[in-house]
Amino acid sequence: MAIRKAWDFFQLTDGLRIPPEILRGEARVTISGNQRVWVEHCRGILTFTENALILQGKRGKIIIEGKRLVMEYYTREDLVVRGTVRTVQYEMREGGS
Amino acid sequence: MGKAVRLIFGYLCITIRGEHVERFLNLCAGRRIHLWNLQRSGEICRAMISLREFYKLHTIVRKTKVRVAIQKRMGLPFFVRKMRTRWVFFACAALAPCFCLMTSRFLWSVEVTGCGKVTEDQCLEFLLGHEIMIGMRLSDIDETEMEKLLRKEFEDIIWTNVQLVGTTLRIDLKERDVPKEKENAPDRRGMDLLSPFDGTIVSMTLRSGVPKVKQGDYVKKEQLLVSGSLPIYQEDGTIKEVLPVTPDATIWIERERWIEDAFSVTFVQKEPTGREKNMTSLILGGRELNKKKGKWFYDEVKVETTKMPKLFQILRIPVMIRKTSHLEAFPILEKYEEEELFAVAEEKILRFLATLEEKGVQIIEKDVKISIEGDCCQIYGSILVRERADLFRKTEDEFDGIKQVITTRK
Incomplete structure (x- = not known):
């Protein structure tokens, strides 16, 4: 049954040419060098400091660490972080896949 | 965006x-x-x-x-x-484009290039005569028509280009290099060539007319040199008729001209003290605004520059900016040194000779003396010159009665 479900999902995304992470409601993180991080579909900001930004994703937290982090903009759809990015981590919720 | x-x-x-x-x-x-x-x-x-x-x-x-x-x-x-209190500034900022738009529809300057024989003043006078003046509407100016009129008015102009550039009327002229033969040369038929002054004839080239003098003769003022009446004699020696001809001759008369001049050995020199005051004023419609009246200094030297500003490189506006520098100067009574005096006197003599040469006078010899007497420097002496006889006048001669007969017969 699970295989059938997965196959249907694949058919749908492939047929409509929609990125699968959008249908799944997962965050999409695009990193340009170590200066810019573009995060789409995050569920909110958990912590925002000069050196770290913790965002809430569907299945866990996205932790962006660096120096002098500045949010270029923040909207319901996406946000852009600028600064010297050191690490981008995913902290999965227990039981998440 | x-x-x-x-x-x-x-x-x-x-x-x-x-x-x-x-x-x-x-x-x-x-x-x-x-x-x-x-x-x-x-x-x-x-x-x-x-x-x-x-x-x-x-x-x-x-x-x-x-x-x-x-x-x-x-x-x-x-x-x-924040700027609500500065409403005048905003009003002016809003009015400035309107002003530019309004003034760009009128003529504010005229530029004439290529002037030679036809001077710029003559051109401007011609424009005034055809009611083209500063401040008129640009739409009333017909460039093609004006080109035609210019060529018609001035015979020496062979090509013209009249164009409106912004608010400036630009006139380019091209004059003929070879002078056109004058059609309206004065008719000197029957007139006589006279001596305009006393002197000795040193050269004489006759082309037409009856000579009355010869080379080496001493002539008096208004003496007949070449007659314009040519008598035709009969076999018995009596005059048959008198034909009027144009006297044409190049006669050089040598004479002495006197030069006499005097000037003071002292002069006033304005010595700048270093103090300076600058002033900028606007000239609007021939009236100077922001002009300070009265003298600023006891004695001063004024340096003025007047400019007509241009908008966007081409649009001239009817406002002129005049910058005046008032330099304080102290008048000092100076005395020429002897060498300086001679230099000034020499310059005066040379200037006099140059004016003579401009009139076509040949200078053969000069004997001019410079002397200093008290506070006065005197220049005196004589110059031997050769001048061309060019006095034409109708004179009464022995053939007057016969001429009358011929005229009535015709």
Whole structure:
């Protein structure tokens, strides 16, 4: 049954040419060098400091660490972080896949 | 584009402080309140927000219990509010384009290039004669017609180009290199060539007419040199008739001219003291505005420059800017040194000789003396010159009665 479900999902995304992470409601993180991080579909900001930004994703937290982090903009759809990015981590919720 | 829109509608730089700053940001994003340039420093979070969206923050602030403070206001609404007291400036700024638009429909300057025999003044006079003057409408000027009229008026002009560049009427002229033979040369038929002064004839070339003198003769003023009446004799020696001819001869008469001049050995020199005052004034419609009356210094030297400003390189406007520098000077009575005196005197003599040469006089010899007597320097002496006889006049001669007969017979 699970295989059938997965196959249907694949058919749908492939047929409509929609990125699968959008249908799944997962965050999409695009990193340009170590200066810019573009995060789409995050569920909110958990912590925002000069050196770290913790965002809430569907299945866990996205932790962006660096120096002098500045949010270029923040909207319901996406946000852009600028600064010297050191690490981008995913902290999965227990039981998440 | 986005930045321009933000500037037009105005935006704010705000600081957010409190325990639930992140919640505040999330709620803003959830309610589609756009925040940008978010920066965290310690407990304070700085962000930019548009003026319109700032008013929507009220409920979010109450809910999250953060404190929002405006740090900086930017954009047009704030600028206008700030500049409300300077309404004159804004009125002028609004009127300036109207003024430019209005003045660009009129003629404000005339430029003439390529002048030679036809002078710029003659051209301007011609324009005035055809009612083309500063301040008239550009639409009333017909360039093609004016080109035709210019060529018709001045025979020496072989090509013209009249064009309007902005508010300037530019006239380019091209004159003929070879002078046109004068059609309206004075008719000297029957006239006589006389001596304009006393002197000795040193050279004589006769082309037409009856010579009455010869080379080497001493002639008096108004003495007949070449007659314009040619008698035709009969076989018995009596005059049959008298034909009027044009006397044409090149006769050089040598004579002495006297030169006498005197000038003072002292002169007033203005010594600048170094003090200077500058003034800028506007000239509007021939009237000088902001002109300070009265003398600024006891004695002064004035340096003036007048300029007509141009808008966008081509549009001249009917305003002129005059810059005047008043330099304080102290008058000192100076005395020429002997060498200087001779130099000044020499210059005066040379200037006199140059004016003679300009008139076509040949200078053969000069014997001029310079002497200093007391406070006066005197120049005196004689110059031997050769001048051309060019006095034409109708004179009464022995054939007058016969001429009358011929004229009535015709």
